[in-house]
Amino acid sequence: MRLKWLRLALPLAVLLALVFAFTSCGDDDDEGGGGGGGGASGSTGIPEEFAAPTAAPDDAQKGGNLTLISEGDIDYIDPGAAYYQVTYTIDFGIFRQLVSWPPDATEDPAPDLAEDDPEISDDNKTITFRIQDGISYSPPLEDREVTTADIKYAIERSLMPGVANGYTTTYMKDIVGMDEAIKASEENKTVAPDISGIETPDDKTIVFHLDRTSVEGVLGALSLPVSSPVPEDYAKEFDAESPSTYGDHAVFTGPYMIENDDKGNLTGYSPGKEIKIVRNPSWDPETDFRPAYLDSITMQQGFSDPTSAAKKVLEGSAQVTFDFPPSPTVIQEVAQGGKYDASQMSVTPSGGNRYIALNTQEKPFDDINIRKAVIAGSDRTALRNTRGGELIGPVANHYIPPLIPGFEEAGGLEAPEGLDYLANEDGDPALAAEYMKKAGFESGKCEGSECRITMVGDDSPPGRDTATVFNDQLEQLGFDVQFQPVEHSLMYTKFCSVPSNQPDVCPNVGFIKDCNDPECFFDIPWYGPSINPDNNSNWGRLDDPEVNKGIEEARLITDPDERAQAYGDLDKLVMSKAAVLPWVFDNDVVVRSPDVDLVINLFNALVDISYTSIRR
Amino acid sequence: MASVVFVAILIVVAVFAPVVVDIFGAPDPDYRDQSALDPLFSTATGPSSEHYFGVDNLGRDVFSRTIYGARVSLIVAFTATALATVAGVISGLIAGYFRGWIDTLVSRSVDVLLAIPYLMLAIGLASACTFTVGDGGGGGCLGGAIKPGLGVVIFVISFTSWTYMARIIRGQTLSLREKEFVESARAVGASHTRIIFQEILPNLTAPIIVYASILIPQVILYEAALSFLGVGVVDQPSWGQMIADATSDFSTYWWYMLFPGLALLFTVLAFNLVGDAMQDALNPRAKKARI
């Protein structure tokens, strides 16, 4: 335990020192926002006054309805299919998992349905949980208690093509029998396969047998909605359809639930418009660490203008912004004080990064020197500035974001040693020209037909602005860019995530953690074999044997320090391949109405509905 | 009239945009001046001695972009109007003159086109024609003949506006062909071509000019609307696009909402006044009435 603290404290101190050096180099402008000087909080460079509150006040009041002001919708209600951080915000209030994340937990999840921390065998290949007694489902199954068989079924059904969970097969692949189960699910599409490595010796015990020692990955995945119990006999008929319709009839275990009728049909969900969440009468507060102050939560969707929506929240009552940051002008207004109180805004590292992917499988970016030239020549500060100033996040010089183990080891806020093309955040035109010459272009700029490249990016700000700026930077290096702006999700589903249709440059991609372990940052976007012909997240299309081997080895390390070091080294390795151009470690910015006692859950850097309360 | 002078100046400014911008000492419209952005929040600054109309959120000078925006508006206005007029006149003429199945064909096509909400059609067509095909493809419609950007916008606007002229010319042709001079030409044995080009068309000149000049300002607004919605001209500075950029922050960044808007207002107003004047001059019916 104490070693863990030291491990945090040391890099924290280093970071603090760096941050102070950083901010004291800034201008002494009196006009400038309250950001700069005052006590920077911890390792994130975020000023104290905007630090995320992670605990409810002692005099938190029960009752009231909180409105979440949102632009888009959640992806799925079905906990087996859900995969967005934004969806998790809702899910953490309505579904309980074996282990879960209290708002201030940054390392390991806390037992939720489980009675206690899991028992891990000495060889690190068996994980045993006991779950609590007396936890029942929401109406209409209020007479039914949760058993471990329900958790086993939940994980098994996630393999079914009709549910198609996006991370089970990655993070849980070392569970014994997983491969057989995956094969079985492809053959029989209407029944969930059996995973032999998950045992339920009795109703309250569940044992995971692993082939290899990737305990961290499995635990991380178990903290996500996939391990929310699903009663098999109730869900079977819905899961037999494809896609599964369980999402329209889900039953809940959290302090809250989505409104439904007495047959179990969800009435509180209008897609694209609104979600009505109310208290779950079956929830027993004795079994849960959540206080659940609010009586109800409404998620209102469709607010496409971040300025007016943020102002509506700032001036209104009982509202918070949900899935979008306020625009830079609003951030400036709040930070500078006056009309709004600075405490109405909180800034938290999102645990994600943003980068520009260069297609390493096609000319011209199959040449590493050209890629290095592009990275060296790009003014990444300007790219970051298209989303806002420093409060929106520090310029990224490598891959793993702050607060994730491996961040420090990879270089922290600086670039990894030896990678000269990442050394200058504002760009280094001379170095870029040198790399171009190495690639064979005498003039230091691209010449010839291979310089015609395609780029598909966001069609609305700020993504489009980032793409526009990068477009300029590419043209300065002699490229002839054909830029096509498309709608955000279409950009992924039609172009950037479809290898057969992928353009040369995808400027608006990025990755956000699946869990707090660095494994959740590498397996999906960097592992060669995980390149998927329909929904690929390895946008650089890197399939490098060195990297693949590194990933395979790192997941099995159990000592936390060694693990952090291994992933830090992996980060440097991946950056040395110059497949992507990292430009920011995102912060999530949330604003609240004056009467909301906001609590942010550090896991997904968004509002925690089970801890937030309203001051009436 | 003042509006004719204004239009003339506008045309000059549009054609010589780079020179005009130089004279005033303003930077290139695509140049991003980082120093004009707030150092901490990266927010834009307003009118100043360096940037007369302020900068946008990427640091680009609003004044030069407004000047260059005139180019897009005028090019689209004149080209699309010309195309729509030509297509409309031809179809209206042959429909009105030959009648029968040609007329049915043209009129029914017009009906179908008019039944589809034109903005939706325009947005849909513009989106469809803008996609690149795979990686490295050129995109565009009709086998790449119509390129994304100006090309697509002009095509889409012409395609949805020719109906306006067609209906009017058809009506005029229908009544003209019954007139005596046409009857006598036919009696003398003149060919259809001769009658169309030498008897009817000259009499259509007045309405063509009038309605074309009414069409121009509508086309300017149409292009601005398409650019505002994000399917118009996006790779060059255009007034509609600039206003769209300003939509989320106009309450603070009033300058890049105001100046392109005023530019649009004055331009369209000027063309409307010119159109009005044309109508008064060439349309004898309006003069007769008196109270």
Add this chain to the structure above:
Amino acid sequence: MTRYIVRRVLWGAALLVIVSAVVFVIFYLLPTADPAKLRVGRNPNPALIAQIREQLHLNDPVYVQFWEYMKGVFFHFDFGQSYVSQAPVREIIVDRLPATALLVSGAVVIWLAMGLPVGIVSAIKRRSLMDRTMMVTSLALISAPVFWLGLVALYLFAEDVGVIQIFPGQGSYIGAESFAAKCWSMFLPWVVLAAATAAIYARYMRSSMIETMAEDYIRTARAKGLRERDVVVRHGVRSAITPIVTLLGLDIGLLLAGNAILTESVFNIPGIGHQIVLSIRRSDLPMIQGIVLFGAFFIIIFNLIVDIIYAYLDPRVRYQ
């Protein structure tokens, strides 16, 4: 008369089918993400994708798909499901319609109430200072892009961000609960949408009045000694207003069909226009087809009503 109506209705129905076919083809060219892939989760399984493609008839030739679609529409009133949210298209359209309907109705009332009197008065007091001012003002209103007018109105008067903070601003319709609150949130959109149209109607009314008042029967009425006011209102306006009725019908049809796109976008009103922009950006084919069909329906219906009224008023038209 009946034969005329029947002919027009038949043509209207035929038009609807033709329009659907045209739209189907045009938007078929729109590159969508494979809808089957959109439906499936994050870990797409090729077998499942193939199965869904089969279900959605995506492998069939265009005309088969069109036929299936038409059958669904005309026999079951089923417009398919949105590719993006999997909700039935019909449900989404019905959900979005009230906002657009409210926007259009309010605007119609305002533009008639403002445009017509201005037009009449300007016609009577022709060439006076007031006439000239009115006409120039209306020309200016017509010349301003409606989305810009919206932004200016918000800048000046919006509750949250304006210089003078009176009226509800962007996005206020979404949060409004009661009907009264909804109407209040529509105030600025109403005025903005009505402004340009009011100007057009004013000018139209003016020229229509001028023409009518020059007719012989007006002189006769005056000669008979009727009061000027009676002459103007009972004879002048009644005749002059006929072309306006036509225009009104067409305009309402167009607006309901979604031409309020610009106003809805600026004010963030979740109506049909806003929805179509969203759907086109996402290449959500069934939504696009559904909304355009819906819009075409309105346009055709209103055209029909106007034609019938006209035929009733002017017998010559019926015999064309």
